Amino acid sequence: ETGVTQSPTHLIKTRGQQVTLRCSSQSGHNTVSWYQQALGQGPQFIFQYYREEENGRGNFPPRFSGLQFPNYSSELNVNALELDDSALYLCASSLGGQGAVYGYTFGSGTRLTVV
Amino acid sequence: DQQVKQNSPSLSVQEGRISILNCDYTNSMFDYFLWYKKYPAEGPTFLISISSIKDKNEDGRFTVFLNKSAKHLSLHIVPSQPGDSAVYFCAASGFDSNYQLIWGAGTKLIIKP
Numbered sequence: 001e002t003g004v005t006q007s008p009t010h011l012i013k014t015r016g017q018q019v020t021l022r023c024s025s026q027s028g029h030n031t032v033s034w035y036q037q038a039l040g041q042g043p044q045f046i047f048q049y050y051r052e053e054e055n056g057r058g059n060f061p062p063r064f065s066g067l068q069f070p071n072y073s074s075e076l077n078v079n080a081l082e083l084d085d086s087a088l089y090l091c092a093s094s095l096g097g098q099g100a101v102y103g104y105t106f107g108s109g110t111r112l113t114v115v
Numbered sequence: 116d117q118q119v120k121q122n123s124p125s126l127s128v129q130e131g132r133i134s135i136l137n138c139d140y141t142n143s144m145f146d147y148f149l150w151y152k153k154y155p156a157e158g159p160t161f162l163i164s165i166s167s168i169k170d171k172n173e174d175g176r177f178t179v180f181l182n183k184s185a186k187h188l189s190l191h192i193v194p195s196q197p198g199d200s201a202v203y204f205c206a207a208s209g210f211d212s213n214y215q216l217i218w219g220a221g222t223k224l225i226i227k228p
Contacts, residue, residue, distance in 0.1 A: 004158070033215070042204050042218030056213045090158055100214040101147050103161025
């Protein structure tokens with residue numbers, strides 16, 4: 001059973017650029033959630049995908065968008081990067097809505113730095 | 116407006132003693148509460164959860180207590196071991212949040228040998 005894998009692990013981008021982060025969910029999981037974790041804070045929910053459809057969104061602007069593929073892997077896209085987008089981006093997978101009760105499986109994250 | 120608060124940024128405990136990590140929340144509609152542990156350069160790892168209809172849940176060295184009237188929960192680790200040194204996050208979910216997790220800011224636990 002493989003866990004959640006994220007790529008790349010680190011990334012440096014310039015303000016105004018666009019970035020795509022990738023996530024492979026744990027085997028058997030069909031739900032993927034993305035979180036942003038700023039330094040010294042807890043993760044903030046960005047959005048969730050279930051069976052390729054967006055299934056909930058946090059308080060993030062439309063320039064944060066995502067996709068889920070038939071194999072349940074997922075992408076997070078951020079357009080027009082701002083300095084405040086610098087953070088650790090975490091991907092988490094679960095089977096349906098069980099993550100909210102029994103816990104999600106998290107990847108190690110992508111550290112994005114915007115300069 | 117922080118719905119889930121962990122007021123202690125750090126906690127230092129002697130190896131073998133009890134570690135008690137605290138968490139307060141403001142939304143009485145939360146149904147589930149979870150604790151995660153995070154090592155540097157790794158993602159959070161699920162530890163233990165509790166439903167709002169219970170007041171205690173135990174799993175090995177880890178016990179979570181829920182006091183709904185005080186809107187307070189705590190994680191007890193007994194006995195504390197060096198490998199327990201990590202950042203611990205409290206998270207909550209419920210109908211209001213569409214069952215997405217609302218997280219506290221974390222408490223860094225340091226176990227001293």
